[in-house]
Every structure is written in structure tokens, then in C-alpha cells.
Amino acid sequence: MSAEPLLTVEKVTKTYTGKEAEVTALKDIDVSVSKGEFVSVVGPSGCGKTTLLEIMAGLREPTSGSVKVRGQEIRGPHPSIGIVFQEESTFPWRTVLENVEFGLQMRGVEKKERRERARELISLVGLSEFEGAYPHQLSGGMRQRVAIARTLVTRPEIVVMDEPFGALDEQTRLILGLELLNIVERTEATVVLVTHSIQEAALLSDKIIVLSARPGQIKTVIHSTLPRPKDEVTLTTPEFASITQRLWSLLEGRDLSWRSSRKRPFRSK
């Protein structure tokens, strides 16, 4: 990992202006991401995580401040940045192979090379047997792997992901997270991940950015001591427990997974 920042967010503030009120979603955010780093962003619901990710990806303009890739300010979607969106983002009418080829097709890559590169990524995410299948024939976890392959096939230096495993159960999301870590190590991609899962952030990240409640400000940045490569055993280490505990206390035990459809027991006073 090099020390040179690949992506920097400098003094970013974002205020949404509505008909009736203004909402300051983010205030004075500074983030620095080095090449090869796996960075997670956590914080209570509505604190501006998605807004920050969209600004980092050049999909949304900050009200003030800037985002730079290798010191160059970006002012819109950037070829070095790939995006994996929340939950389902595969095209249901395309096969796995066609889904993964899509980004290359958009870039005008010729068919033979497109096929080769798509097959390479499909193999990396373990779906070679399913390249002719349609998304509805796959499990949720498999569809997310397709979405990840579709982004990685274009070889972005930076991959930003907004809760890509949010629809999956905790165990599947952790396993897929480990697979993702393995894949990005091989493709040498840098990752910024928004997640509601404390365990996912603690397990996968080199650095965890903890945002405060709205307006989102950086509460703290945790630098992980967990060595790579990581696997299921990492979940049982005291270091993992310590990061998880720290995150819980920083987030004051807030329920981060409110988007989950699971019903929670109602507690009376």
C-alpha cells in the first residue's frame, strides 16, 4: 500500500435545498484514501453516508469543498471510479455473462476481448458455471457477485460501494465481504464501502470512518490492526472483538440496520 493519497475529500459540506427547508447532510468532511486501502463509512441512519459516497464518486456536487483523484479535482463521474449500488442492480433481461460484459460494451471494447475479460471476472467471483443464467435463477448473494464483477471488469482503481450486501443475512454478507476482499486484493482495487453492519466494517476495513448524526461530521477514524489476509478465523480474534466493541460504543448501540425488513420486538418503557 502506498502512502500517496489516491482519493481525497477536502472540507466537503453538502446542503440540500428543498421547497420548505434546507438540510445540511454533511459538514466539513476530510477523508484521505490511499491506494489499495479498504475504507468503510459507518454512522447512524440519515447521517449522510450515501451523500458522501455519491460525492466521492462524482455523482453529486458538494455545496463546498472538493474531491480529488491523485490531486486532480473531479467534477463528475470519473473513469477511475467504479460504483456498486445498493442491493439489486443486475439487469434481469441479461445473462450473467451479458451483465458483466455491459460496462465494457458501453466503453466500446470489442466482443472477443469483452468476453475474455468478463469470463475472467466471472471466474474470480466463482460463477463460471452460471454465465448463461439469468439473475432470477440466482440467489441474492450470487446476484451481488454479478454486480461486483460487472463493476470490477472495467478495472476501476477505486470502487465505491453503497451497502452492496444489505439485502443478505449477516453470515452471507460476511462471507461475501471476505470474498470481495480477496478479489480486490488480486485486482489491486481500492474500496470505499458504506455499510450499516458493524461486523462487516470491523472485519474488512483497513480504516473505518465513523460519522456523527446529521449533519454528518467525522466523529473518529479507526485504523484497523487486523492483518490481511482475512478469513472466518479473523472473526474470532481479540482484535476483531475490540474494533467491534469500539464501534458499538461510538455508535451508542444505535440500530444501523433499520433498512432490514426483519421485524424487531417493541420494547415498552
Ligand SMILES: Nc1ncnc2c1ncn2[C@@H]1O[C@H](COP(=O)(O)OP(=O)(O)OP(=O)(O)O)[C@@H](O)[C@H]1O
Ligand atoms: N436528494 C435529496 N434532497 C433532500 N434531502 C436529501 C436528499 N438526499 C438525502 N437527503 C437528506 O440528507 C440526509 C442524509 O441522507 P443520506 O441518504 O446521505 O444518509 P445515509 O446516512 O446514507 O442514510 P441511511 O443510513 O438511512 O441510508 C438525510 O436527512 C436525507 O433526508
